[in-house]
Amino acid sequence: MTQQAISQTVSPPLIPRSSTTTESNKTGSWRFLKPRYDEKTAPCSAACPAGEDIARVEMLVAQGLFKEAWETILQENPFPAVCGRVCFHPCERACNRGEFDDPIAIHTLERFVADTAMRYDLQADIARRPVQGPRIAVVGSGPSGLAAAYFLARLGYTCDVFESMGEPGGVLRWGIPPYRLPVHVLEWEIDRIRSLGVEIHCNHRVSADFLRQARDRYQAVFIGCGHHRNVDLGIPGEDLDGVAEGLPFLEQVRAGNLPDLSGRVAVLGGGNTAVDVSRCALRLGAKPVIVYRRRRQDMPAFEHEIAMALEEGVELMELWTPLEITPHPDGYRLVLQRMAVASQEGPRAQVRPAAGQTQELVVSKVFKAIGNAPEESWMQPPEGDARTLRLANTALVELHGGPLVVYGGDLAALEKSVTHAVASGKEAAMALDTYCQQGWDAVESRISQCRVGPGPSLSMEMYLGGDRCRRNPHVVVFQEINTDYFLYAPRLAQPRLLKEERVRDFSEIDLKISAALAIREAERCFNCGVCNQCDNCRLFCPDLAVCRDDNPQGRRIDYDYCKGCGVCVVECPRNAMALE
Amino acid sequence: MKKVVEGSHAVSEAVRLARVDVISAYPITPQTHIVELLSEYCSDGTLNARFLRVESEHSAMAALIGAASAGVRTFTATSSQGLALMHELLHWAAGARLPIVMAEVNRALAPGWNIWTEQTDSLAQRDTGWIQLYCEDAQEALDTTLQAFRLAETVHLPVMVVLDAFFLSHTYEPVDIPEPEEADRFLPPFQPAFCLDTENPAAFNQLAPPNAYMEMRRSMQDAMESALDVLDAIEDDYERLFGRRYGAVEAVHCDDADIILVTSGTITSTSRLVLRQLREKGEKVGLVKMKAFRPFPFEALRIHTAHAKKLAVIDRNFSFGAGGIFAQEIRSALCNLARRPLVFGYVAGLGGRDVTTDVIEDIYWRTKTSAHPEAESIWIGLHQPAPAA
Numbered sequence: 001m002t003q004q005a006i007s008q009t010v011s012p013p014l015i016p017r018s019s020t021t022t023e024s025n026k027t028g029s030w031r032f033l034k035p036r037y038d039e040k041t042a043p044c045s046a047a048c049p050a051g052e053d054i055a056r057v058e059m060l061v062a063q064g065l066f067k068e069a070w071e072t073i074l075q076e077n078p079f080p081a082v083c084g085r086v087c088f089h090p091c092e093r094a095c096n097r098g099e100f101d102d103p104i105a106i107h108t109l110e111r112f113v114a115d116t117a118m119r120y121d122l123q124a125d126i127a128r129r130p131v132q133g134p135r136i137a138v139v140g141s142g143p144s145g146l147a148a149a150y151f152l153a154r155l156g157y158t159c160d161v162f163e164s165m166g167e168p169g170g171v172l173r174w175g176i177p178p179y180r181l182p183v184h185v186l187e188w189e190i191d192r193i194r195s196l197g198v199e200i201h202c203n204h205r206v207s208a209d210f211l212r213q214a215r216d217r218y219q220a221v222f223i224g225c226g227h228h229r230n231v232d233l234g235i236p237g238e239d240l241d242g243v244a245e246g247l248p249f250l251e252q253v254r255a256g257n258l259p260d261l262s263g264r265v266a267v268l269g270g271g272n273t274a275v276d277v278s279r280c281a282l283r284l285g286a287k288p289v290i291v292y293r294r295r296r297q298d299m300p301a302f303e304h305e306i307a308m309a310l311e312e313g314v315e316l317m318e319l320w321t322p323l324e325i326t327p328h329p330d331g332y333r334l335v336l337q338r339m340a341v342a343s344q345e346g347p348r349a350q351v352r353p354a355a356g357q358t359q360e361l362v363v364s365k366v367f368k369a370i371g372n373a374p375e376e377s378w379m380q381p382p383e384g385d386a387r388t389l390r391l392a393n394t395a396l397v398e399l400h401g402g403p404l405v406v407y408g409g410d411l412a413a414l415e416k417s418v419t420h421a422v423a424s425g426k427e428a429a430m431a432l433d434t435y436c437q438q439g440w441d442a443v444e445s446r447i448s449q450c451r452v453g454p455g456p457s458l459s460m461e462m463y464l465g466g467d468r469c470r471r472n473p474h475v476v477v478f479q480e481i482n483t484d485y486f487l488y489a490p491r492l493a494q495p496r497l498l499k500e501e502r503v504r505d506f507s508e509i510d511l512k513i514s515a516a517l518a519i520r521e522a523e524r525c526f527n528c529g530v531c532n533q534c535d536n537c538r539l540f541c542p543d544l545a546v547c548r549d550d551n552p553q554g555r556r557i558d559y560d561y562c563k564g565c566g567v568c569v570v571e572c573p574r575n576a577m578a579l580e
Numbered sequence: 581m582k583k584v585v586e587g588s589h590a591v592s593e594a595v596r597l598a599r600v601d602v603i604s605a606y607p608i609t610p611q612t613h614i615v616e617l618l619s620e621y622c623s624d625g626t627l628n629a630r631f632l633r634v635e636s637e638h639s640a641m642a643a644l645i646g647a648a649s650a651g652v653r654t655f656t657a658t659s660s661q662g663l664a665l666m667h668e669l670l671h672w673a674a675g676a677r678l679p680i681v682m683a684e685v686n687r688a689l690a691p692g693w694n695i696w697t698e699q700t701d702s703l704a705q706r707d708t709g710w711i712q713l714y715c716e717d718a719q720e721a722l723d724t725t726l727q728a729f730r731l732a733e734t735v736h737l738p739v740m741v742v743l744d745a746f747f748l749s750h751t752y753e754p755v756d757i758p759e760p761e762e763a764d765r766f767l768p769p770f771q772p773a774f775c776l777d778t779e780n781p782a783a784f785n786q787l788a789p790p791n792a793y794m795e796m797r798r799s800m801q802d803a804m805e806s807a808l809d810v811l812d813a814i815e816d817d818y819e820r821l822f823g824r825r826y827g828a829v830e831a832v833h834c835d836d837a838d839i840i841l842v843t844s845g846t847i848t849s850t851s852r853l854v855l856r857q858l859r860e861k862g863e864k865v866g867l868v869k870m871k872a873f874r875p876f877p878f879e880a881l882r883i884h885t886a887h888a889k890k891l892a893v894i895d896r897n898f899s900f901g902a903g904g905i906f907a908q909e910i911r912s913a914l915c916n917l918a919r920r921p922l923v924f925g926y927v928a929g930l931g932g933r934d935v936t937t938d939v940i941e942d943i944y945w946r947t948k949t950s951a952h953p954e955a956e957s958i959w960i961g962l963h964q965p966a967p968a969a
Contacts, residue, residue: 006734006813010806013677013736013773014799016792019782 023561027543031564035537037553038578040472040529044106046453047094049393049414049423050077053461053468054091054106055530061109061522062532066515070117071124073110075461077422078150078193079143079172081118081185084111085510086176087419088302096528099478102491104525109492111510112518118188127464129156131197136432137162137218137403139206140225142170143418144409146193147425148222151460153196155433160218161198164205170226172418174251177276178506179283183254208378215403220432224409224425225379227372227416233268237325238368243332246273246369253280253506261286262364266334268322269369270299275306277367278314282503286365288314293321293339298348312503319351323358331364374411381407389431389443392456393424396431396443404435414456423458430463467552476528476575485536485573492521531576537568582756587748588613590718590755591657591683591741594725596627597763598681601652601770604632604643606662609695610745611685614657637662641669641680648678649784651775653729656680659745660687660701667705670738674709674800676785679732679739679770682710683725686845686896687745688931696932697745699845699897703873703905709800711739711807712874714844718753723824724871726758727814730767734810735803742873744896745932747846758822766821804875811872828872829880833859837866839947840885840921842893842910844870847928847935851894854940865944870906878913885914888921892947894940895957896929903927903957924953928960 042055060069073080095103133156138145141163149159230245261284267274270292278288295318320336338357343350387398393413397405408424410416434446450462453475461468495511538546545562569579591614605615621627634640637658644654688698715721728739808828819825843851848869858865895904907925914920924947929935
């Protein structure tokens with residue numbers, strides 16, 4: 001028999017095969033666990049004092065949506081170009097990727113996003129209420145005052161900002177040297193705040209009377225005038241002619257009035273001002289030495305700024321404190337007392353003089369940079385019987401017969417940093433708006449509804465009822481990330497001027513990065529808790545029960561067929577789903 | 581064209597000639613050379629197929645089940661632990677009636693680790709619904725692989741082409757490799773009887789309740805029962821084109837034999853030599869080579885052996901608690917015959933131990949001089965324990 005003939009004798013295969021739809025079998029009835037989309041809170045955003053939606057920003061950068069990324073930051077912070085330069089980025093310490101290889105370079109990406117917007121002169125489309133609210137006075141145009149005005153303007157209020165100096169910006173303009181923050185960057189940000197209708201009245205110093213008179217013109221006053229009075233050392237000779245204060249020196253440098261310095265210069269203190277003063281002095285020809293009474297690890301200055309200062313040639317004398325300053329033919333003679341660590345309790349070591357150990361230091365100039373305090377007493381929340389509400393970064397006071405006063409910025413914030421000042425301005429705006437609409441008693445609970453994670457960080461997007469309200473406040477931890485989906489990849493290194501180039505002038509040290517590098521870095525982000533539309537849930541569903549949809553999530557679960565196996569939840573790389 | 585090639589590569593060449601569409605495999609000694617050459621053919625364009633690198637043999641078979649369901653020609657190769665890992669999906673491939681072809685290079689199972697030849701791995705898969713064809717040399721491996729595609733696609737069952745490790749897989753022999761046009765004349769493109777088709781959507785292999793399942797299993801058995809006739813017809817075509825045929829069972833000098841050696845795989849070649857030597861001495865000995873194990877060639881076996889006095893079955897495999905697997909099956913094939921030979925079951929060459937002409941001759945003389953088998957299975961060549969001091 002031929003094979004053809006044989007083949008005819010082979011019966012056709014009998015297999016289970018059905019041409020009718022299987023949709024009649026509603027496998028959803030088998031389900032006893034239910035998956036759902038459940039976006040959560042990324043640790044970076046909870047650690048950001050301004051509560052920026054960082055996981056979403058990085059997702060947008062990875063997708064090349066730079067304008068949208070920039071606008072996402074602007075929801076929470078009016079200063080992405082400033083903070084992308086000067087923030088101490090606690091977000092990166094909290095980054096879950098740090099437990100995998102290295103944290104995402106969030107700081108560098110924030111600056112990239114803002115610089116891209118600046119380069120193309122983009123106009124932001126940000127949620128905003130119509131202008132209708134009452135007028136608010138803002139005292140001080142530093143980061144907290146401008147942030148308060150920005151958020152209040154978005155909430156529909158008209159703001160008058162009063163600034164004693166000739167130009168706005170406060171510490172951003174006068175306290176931070178140009179190698180960290182070029183002035184054109186600051187002006188670009190301030191112009192955007194002005195474009196919301198915020199009036200900034202420069203050369204307008206506000207007095208204690210202002211508060212009394214404000215009631216007629218303003219519903220409320222925000223006081224964010226910072227700390228401008230220098231703290232004294234309390235040692236002989238500190239008032240000698242030529243023993244200078246740190247902040248005025250920085251102001252002078254900012255104004256372009258550059259003194260010639262030479263030889264050894266002593267900078268007394270351990271904060272950011274001391275480091276900035278020493279680095280400016282270095283650029284002006286001096287050989288600065290920072291004299292600090294505790295150790296390097298106890299210095300309140302940002303560690304990366306200290307490291308760069310030392311790299312550039314600044315000298316650091318730890319555990320020395322000045323006893324007296326006297327004139328000397330070459331300038332000044334400092335008598336320094338050796339200090340010893342007495343106790344390690346608290347965030348900084350406690351020190352005491354080490355008996356008998358002193359030394360002399362001869363320098364050409366002395367700068368004092370040991371701290372600042374409010375200039376006048378009315379700039380602080382009053383003690384006593386005034387009705388007061390202390391929030392994380394602001395203090396609300398209902399003065400008898402006066403308007404509501406909100407103290408913010410350095411006067412009330414948890415920490416003295418630009419980003420805390422922004423957080424303070426935001427909190428003040430929320431508090432003022434709630435106070436105006438619902439009264440004093442509603443303020444605390446309304447604000448607590450806008451928390452990003454368990455800490456004090458607040459979200460204006462949440463306050464305005466945006467998509468972030470749907471996020472679960474649970475902060476995603478590393479163990480909840482499905483790391484099978486991530487490869488080790490080196491962190492983007494911030495490109496910088498060589499140290500030899502840095503010390504020649506006040507040029508910005510941190511250089512720009514390309515879009516390609518930014519995208520590659522953003523792609524490293526786990527996007528903890530935030531759906532980045534990877535579509536794993538749909539691809540892995542064995543029942544085709546995850547369907548594309550027009551809703552903001554982009555897909556929905558068809559519970560008629562979802563058996564509740566949980567594959568979608570397990571295969572979600574970023575814990576943006578839940579099984580319950 | 582005749583070329584000296586490795587046994588593994590004879591299989592690879594057949595797969596190339598079969599113009600397979602999808603190959604999916606995971607490497608395992610002693611199979612690796614087969615898919616290694618095929619991956620080169622895929623990458624240099626000699627073979628226009630998709631080569632899927634997978635993370636396990638289980639996935640290799642799963643991928644082929646998917647590909648074959650979509651109606652394309654598929655191939656994989658494995659050995660030993662790899663085949664054992666595939667086990668679940670071997671049932672699926674057969675039950676889904678998918679004409680997948682697999683080269684299985686016999687290798688002993690661990691522990692202890694052993695990469696050498698033994699048939700227990702493939703014989704342990706005897707109930708999965710796969711056709712199993714055991715090859716003796718490289719030429720047969722090539723010819724059988726090419727035929728396997730036509731057989732599988734005709735009866736809608738997967739086919740396992742089985743080779744001994746090293747003795748066949750790694751030995752170079754002259755092999756006549758057909759030209760592509762000749763191979764095309766023998767093996768037309770695959771025309772699936774059914775496949776996934778978006779124009780004609782259907783669900784496959786879903787629930788088969790008790791009132792449907794049994795008929796499906798009977799359909800598989802019908803296909804198995806037709807497979808030997810189909811193979812015979814395929815071999816007719818093959819012989820016409822290439823001048824070679826093998827048969828599900830090959831009988832040598834069986835007509836007048838009192839004792840018949842029954843072998844499979846490369847032991848057959850060695851046995852042919854012993855047979856010649858014994859015949860020269862006037863011994864009335866024959867040889868039956870078992871090529872087909874599934875389906876089991878009951879009819880041919882009975883015809884060739886029924887008149888003999890004794891069968892000496894050499895098993896390079898073992899079923900613990902029972903015996904050599906070929907011997908068991910042969911006993912059961914003969915048990916209802918009124919006149920039947922005594923079946924002597926010998927176990928030799930496990931874990932790749934050499935089965936030499938001396939071993940086979942020893943088996944012959946033992947069989948001849950014993951009135952009855954001394955045991956259910958007689959283990960040949962076991963090392964004696966050292967005598968106590």
